[in-house]
Amino acid sequence: MNRLASEIKSTALNMGYEKCGIIKISAMSGYEEKLNERVKRMPETKQFYEKFYRFAHLQDAYPWAKSIVICISEYGKYHVPENLQGLIGKAYLFDSRRDEQSKELQNSLKFEEYMQGMGLKTEAERKFGVTALRWAATKAGLGVARRNNFFYTESGSWIHLEAWLIDKELELIEIPTVKACSEHCNRCVKSCPTASLAQPYTMNPASCISFLTTFGGRDLSHEKCNGQIGGWVYGCDVCQDVCPMNKNRWSGTEEFPALEELSEHISLEKILRMDYAFLEQVIQAKFWYINKEDVWKWKVNAINAMVNNYKEQYKEYIVGACNDSHAKVREMAQWAIKKMNLLV
Template structure:
């Protein structure tokens, strides 16, 4: 079995994964306790964290599963179009989980096929995963979770994690060689625009700018953290950008497939002019945290940014949005006009 684990790890590394580890399902036993602690600290977020209990007793749902293969892939190597930096979270711009044009997804499929060729049942969910990947990666010794709740390797937090449940009892655990967060460092907490990071190793998703601008925040006019969102249209990188452990960790040495071309279609003004077929057929598959029925949220978020950082050039675009086909966008535009006293 040890040889089988090393075979999987070796092939993963050959494919370009930064790290690969394997843990037994039983090593997730402490996850439920951590989840309970998180809810005790932030009871208003219980509804959000409730869905994560699906990770606490995996063998109830997958009785065949015995171990978890966890792989780490660095994405902090891609060129980010300058005008999108600070508007759209970098991890979303180079999200490989469902992008068929990315080498990373093709390698993921190849690794899965390789394991199956060894007679292993291997299953992966390439969205939100079948396992708690950060916790599992930490248990596999592939890195550490820092005060901002992100998982770090030697390449910082600019890494993507993915996992497979497998039906073999295998193990491959490393000893992480990176230091923990300095005890007196709280830069991520101080920088968090909405105070979602109120203390180390915890996070209030209800307040998180990244959550509000993607799968939450469906009533932006009355959103408590609307002003704290600042210039973010989709996602947020603040707590990772200010982290000393991420300093000089991003190297723009490669182009992500089709990103430069897509970026030419994206600006605050262009978002408000986007037709809904483009939002549904081009933007949604790329930025899939907003579902097809909610692509109007792009326009609402763009108007919110215009209000938060108003420039005279935005006036005509806000006015234009008063005639949008979606009532949510029209309401947001009319609210913005009153808020900015543009009438």
Template sequence: MTLLADQIKNAALNFGYEKCGIIKISDIDGYKEKLEERIEKVPEAKGFYQGQYRFTQLKDTYPWAKSIVICVRKYGKYHIPEHLKGMIAKYYLVDGRKDENSKDFQDSLKYEKYMKDLGLRAETERGFGLVPLRFAAMKAGLGIVRKNNFFYTESGSTVYLEAWLIDKELENIETPKVRPCSEKCNLCMKACPSASLSKPYTMNPIACVSCITTFMGRDMPNEKYKEQIGAWVYGCDACQDVCPMNKNSWKEIEEFPNLQELSEQISLEKILKMDYSYLEEVMQAKFWYIDKASVWKWKVNAINAMVNNYEEHYRDHILEACKDSNLKVREMAEWAVNKLELQ
């Protein structure tokens, strides 16, 4: 079985992954305790974390699964259009997990086929995963989670994780070579615009700018943290950008497929002018944390960014948004008009 585990790991490295480890499915048993610790620290987020309990029932949900193959892929290698920095978090711009045009996605498919060709049953979910990804990666010794709650390897936090359940009991565990956070460092907490990072290794998703601008934040005019969101429209990079362990980790040496062309269609003003078919077919396919039924959030978030960083030429765009076909957008635009006293 050691030979098979080595084959699986070496294949991952050949398909472009930075790291690969294999753990037994029983190694996830401690996740429930960690989840309940998190809820105890942030009780107001209990509803948010309820969905994570699915990871505590893997043996019941997938009785055939024996092990977890967990892989790390670096994304901090792509060129990011300058005008999108500070508006859309970099990770989402180069997220290859579901982008069929990306080499990362194609490599993932090839790797899965490789495992199946070995006679393994291998299943994954190329989004939020079938297992608690960061927990599994730590159990495999591939890196550590830092005070900002992001997973780090020697490459910093500009990596994402993929995992497969397989039907063979295998193991391939590394010893992490990443030094821990300095006890004195609190840069990520100081940089967090909404104090979502109120304590080390603790995050309140209810206050997180990235959460609010993607799958949460359904009532922006009354959102407690709308001013703290600042110029962000989708996601937030604040805590990762200030982390000393990310210094010089991003190398813009490759172009992500179609990103430059798409970026030319994105600005605060252009978002407000987007028709809903474009938002549903193009923007949602790329930025899938906002579902199709909620693509109006793009316009709401753009208006919020305009208010937080108001410039005179935004005026006509906000007034025009008062006539948008979507009620949520009209409500946000009307709130902005009153806030800015545009009439």
């Protein structure tokens, strides 16, 4: 094993990463095939996945890049506030990508500084990844990609992946020790509420709840699977929660910075009465997939979740939302009143 490669790995592990591997840039070419397969199985995803081909052709944008360092950190160690369970996807509760208070972002910056200190040129894209992270982690042998598409290590799928391009040809590949999915298991596919995960290793982003509650779903009252979104307001964890390979993989023993305090401000009712300044300044800073101009979407998502799991106590909130300052929220509240027959 190259000495620099093993030093990079041991530094990453000492900084708190669960895993670290290094692959040559050429190992990303197989990702193109996976994209082609996805589009072939689901032609409607062609436009969505067009921009991802650049992940397989990194040298077009980074001619100097030779290898990829891929690191994994576990977030299943964090405690999930009970009232946010089933409302907000867990990856977003413990999202360290832009959160300066998080240990993980601090470690990531320190690790990058260390690599640069070793004379390496580096490039990272902390928000959405500089390359296809699951493919890179698969090629580095850090774990396995399962039928729900998620990448698993010994910590289950409750992990965050990160990568850096570097300008030196290095390689450090492990042999994964986690078991494959059992032959007849199909639980993730069967459980997907919107059938976005239509077959193993296949999903349609446009009908995934995670997309519909964040980047997409801007006309939720007309969205054909709005009923299947259930109680989710931001993200979705169903195909991971049901997986037997995630059983007992959430320890939840540590507190994530500032989450407990924030969680006290969040419930379906509180979202509907939430001040727009609070949504823009506090909620948007943490859950940044919905941008500032679109924070009305939180209220629309909350109304949809109320309709899907209706309780009498929601009526006054839905009726109150008919006077919201945003037309999209008023429209959604009217839709809910009609749908639930909440005549006033």
